[in-house]
Amino acid sequence: MKPPKFDYHAPEQLDQAVQLLDCNEGSARVLSGGQSLIPMLNFRLLSPAALVDLRRVPGLAEIRLDEGTICIGAMTRQRAAENSELVARHLPLMKEALGWVGHLPTRSRGTIGGSIAHADPSAELPMVLLALDGTVVAHGPSGRRSIAADDLFSSFFSTTLAPAEILTEVRIPVMAARSGFAVEEYARRRGDFAIVGIAAVLEGDASGCTRARLTTAGVGGRPLRLRAAESLLEKNGLGTESIVAACRTAMETVEPTSDPGASADFRRHLTGVLAERALTRAAAMLLENRNG
Secondary structure (H helix, E strand, O other): OOOOOOEEEOOOOHHHHHHHHHHOOOOEEEEOOOOOHHHHHHOOOOOOOEEEEOOOOOOOOOEEEEOOEEEEEOOOEHHHHHOOHHHHHHOHHHHHHHOOOOOHHHHHHOEHHHHHHHOOOOOHHHHHHHHOOOEEEEEEOOEEEEEEHHHHEEEOOEEOOOOOOEEEEEEEEOOOOOOEEEEEEEOOOOOOOOOEEEEEEEEEEOOEEEEEEEEEEOOOOOOEEOHHHHHHHHHHOOOHHHHHHHHHHHHHHOOOOOEOOEOHHHHHHHHHHHHHHHHHHHHHHHHHHHHO
């Protein structure tokens, strides 16, 4: 199928891109990697008046360390982040999650910022951003602002970005040394959209958990933090019984959606199963790191 007619712009400055979005009064779309946007156009699920391509805007594809925070430009290709030494050393959870994203051609074209701004509830990167307490930087007509991950995602394919705002950078604090982490996912085929995904990050030692993060993809209309399960782990530690209890709580607290891909009951079941796998693996890694 062919996309609907639209105007195409490829500005060379960020301010020009913002101005183009502002002039179109919410009827324009930002083109970054295009791995989700182009198929949606071809299927005529979207009919924007204009596309604003960011590929010529300088400074949006860098990965750098800035005082304990990894800063990733929104136009950074997912494959570049996957191969980044800084990401591997300081954000190993993101590196693991990127291995679950689509296929190699997808990651070679798709961008970090594009995936997060697209806000697909089944996507891995929004789930990771939430698990790692990340923020995004947005530029718009009123200037620059930072948005915490928990405040960014609102519902299916929706964020709190204003129509003329552009996500320009992702900022994630460096993960604690020797933390335990894991990503677990269920999809019909490797590379398909996740029916349910789980990201786990644990800090502490074998006798106690000082900090737990457990987040989901695919369960609802946005990535979710399983706060009640996190609290149980921080209170009761990382023994088998504690992990099982936390996973049971996770199952009881989620409110999954149903669609042709899976029922709500199946997603609830997967939440418990994948959370147990992720937490068990993360706890074992934490113990090994502490003993090492």
